[in-house]
Amino acid sequence: MRGIYPFVAAFLVIGIVMLARPAENRAEIQLSDTLSLSGYVRYELGLHAAEQNPNNAALYDDNNDINLARSFFQTEITYKPSSVFKLFANVRFSADQTAQWDGDIDDYNAYPVDVPDDDWTMMKVSEDEWRAEVWELYGDIRHGNAWFRIGRQQIVWGEMIGARILDAINPIDQSWNFLFEPEEFENIRIPQWSIRGSYNIQQNLLSWLSDLNVEGFVTPGDVLSNQRAESGAPFNLMAFPPFFRIDEQDNRGSTEYGGRIGGLIGQVYGTLNYIHSYNDDFSLDFTGLTPDPILGVPLRASAGDMTRYAMLLDAEHKAIDLYGMSLNYAFGEPFNAVMTFEGAWVPNQPYGKAGSAQPEIEDQGTLNYAVRFDRPTQVVPKSFYAASFMTIQLQFKQTVVEGDEDDILGPNNSRIDKTVNNITLQLKQPLLHNDLNLTFQTVYDTDSAYMIKPWVQYKRGDHWYFDVFGVFLGGSEDRPGRFGSLYWADTVYGRVTYQF
């Protein structure tokens, strides 16, 4: 029941905000000429629409009905005293009721993003069922042609749908809704304390090049990795053998950095990127054996019987270097389409080492690239329920592994293919002056697996909107990390949001 109190408190706060807001029909609260407040309160319910999560099969007898039941209260505070300085804070509060509402799930830690108690950088207080945190807190400073953003922030490079090719700076929190939020990564990309700087070079020497910009960032110590759901959570993705003793080797205190240069050559806009970071996913590395601390010293174990031992493993996040580029171009009449390319080469991508008796790490060069075409198109007449154009997006993404793919292993020691191809189609049709938005997204893995994400959103006035969306996965390609392996994760969501 502890989780219910913050939930009630959040609604009390938003109630006060609603009462205090001006009577005119508008969003955002202007507290003064320089200070404004906006935000939302939301409830999200995800109903499980598939069979039991096999990763939790050892814990629960029955299939759970609810994958997510969570309330959110988020406020964004902007202080802009001048045109050269802005302070922004995003304060979030949420409470999770999944285990309380579903009798088939035991209590679990719904907020596992954790750092030591004396590590202030996460700026949070949390229990298993709720968390309050300063999600983002940064200042923007402009000086001439230079611009800096300093503080806890998300840095996003790249522009692909649901694919993080150049968007490789911040880790993501997969613990509560995996990758299934309609906003993709906005609510789950974990901000880090970083310094980001950008400079517009006003050069006249190269007449064919304009809008030249250099940008860099450094994250001096606040290095986190992707966060996974804990055992017993609906979106628990891992089930390790019971004799694994895994020690997470974080990179707190290490430094990540990168830079990019971008510009317009004619009508082609492109960037060249470099990022030095630590792999957001872990790789297991064997460090030794120890007598099982539960079953005791294996005095009576026969020679070669490892069942009375525990395997000591480090979950390592290896340093990687990413070299990337992006290009985009808008075609005029009669095509009226935009083509976008994005690619990244990581020469030292860590994998599991094939043929090893125990988990070891093997680096192998990996190329990720994607090409997307976007075209706004009139599919239904504008007179049909006040329709806007449909946005049609078609994307092809390929992952290519350097060298012999038989030398390496994927998640859970799965076999790696030389290439993996995904085709994404996304259609978005707004109706009723964009109050009603119908979105359909499907991602097809050419090895025969799929993800389908339909989404209906209805907005009512300035403040309310309602979402119904679903995620359905399957296919015969069911190796870990492929869509078919998530056959158990189908979920239908309802979401109610009041924004201010």
Added chain:
Amino acid sequence: MMVALVCTAFLLAGSMCAQAQDTVPTVEQLTGGKVKLGDVIDKTNVDLVKEHLSVGTYECVQRGMKLIMGEHLPLDKLIPAYFREATEKNKGKATIDENGTVYLADGSIWPGGLPFSEPKTALEVMANLKYGQAADDVGFSKQWLSFVNEEGKIYKTFQQYVTYVLMSHRLSCDPLGAYPGCEKENFRRIQSFRSPQDMKGLGQFSIRYYDDTKMIDTGFAYLPAFKRSLRVSSNTWQDNIGGADILYCDAAGVNDPFSYWDYKLIGKKYIFTTATKAPGSENDSSPYSNAEGHFDTKSVTFDGGDKFPRVHWALTPVFVVEGTPRGEHVYGKRVIYVPAPPFWIPWFQTLAMDIYDQQMKIYKAFIPWLGGTLSKDGQNYAQWYGFDMYDLQTGHSSRIFAESAAYNSCANGRNYSLQMLLEGGK
């Protein structure tokens, strides 16, 4: 008076009067004294002035709009003196190609001022819109996009800021002329939503090129929900802005590249447009708006719920230009009313527009809101608050309105970039 009446007769027949004879008649003169200054025109008496209304305005009056008969400010209150001087200095020097791109005889870009103070063709009229900006930048720090339903109730509002900066033919702010290296550009534009929360930070950055036929706009959108910028397709011109009745090609009148249309000059005439002179002091820079950026209900009443602001209208000399799309388009045609020099305003000079659907039935009416003048550094700038776009087939409408326009802040055009788009986001 006789000269004016004779001239008007020719004008209505589509003839052109020389500028020297172009004295604007009064409403009394045009109606034989049946309508006077201060009278209110509504659907019961609109036929008295029907021939001096755009088709769209006439249809709005039939649906409940009321017009107060007023007059304009003196010409020197409308545009800065330096622009008038540049127009005079460069008079007769403009040459124009088949796409409406203006150059000097030696092929160099237009230095500033109105290219054609006595336009003879549709392309010359439209070239004035394209290169006739009388301030080097214009911005709206608090602009609202409101949705008005069939009952006349505002049911949804977005707030945004919008700012434009000229990259060439600059007359006031450094650098004068063009930014070195940016001679191929006309202007740059940044727009970013501030509310509602789910759209906060959603913005666009675009470059309009000097020759918009050779180079289509470069445009990017920043999506705060995804924290990334995307290249925007040129086909977006025909899409609705945020679901409003306004298409991207309609923003501020005529917003898409002129080369997408074939233009025909219908003629020159006097029509009623919203008046630059508002009740009260001539020195009030924003007589119709309040500090929040909405119509000030102390000075403006509404008809048809919130749908039709009742403001002053004045006779304005305009060129009537008919545009038909060269390619596939959601519109059948649009009729644009462009001020006839020397009557001119600093930016967004389209004073009315009738839009027809593909069956050539009247579809939408574009009506901008003027009133008051802004004096800054000894120069005058007619006020432009925004406009309403009325869907005459459904009764729905959309309004863009701001507290006031800020001219010549001398913003650095080179900083109008993806970086600035990101700054406006979150």
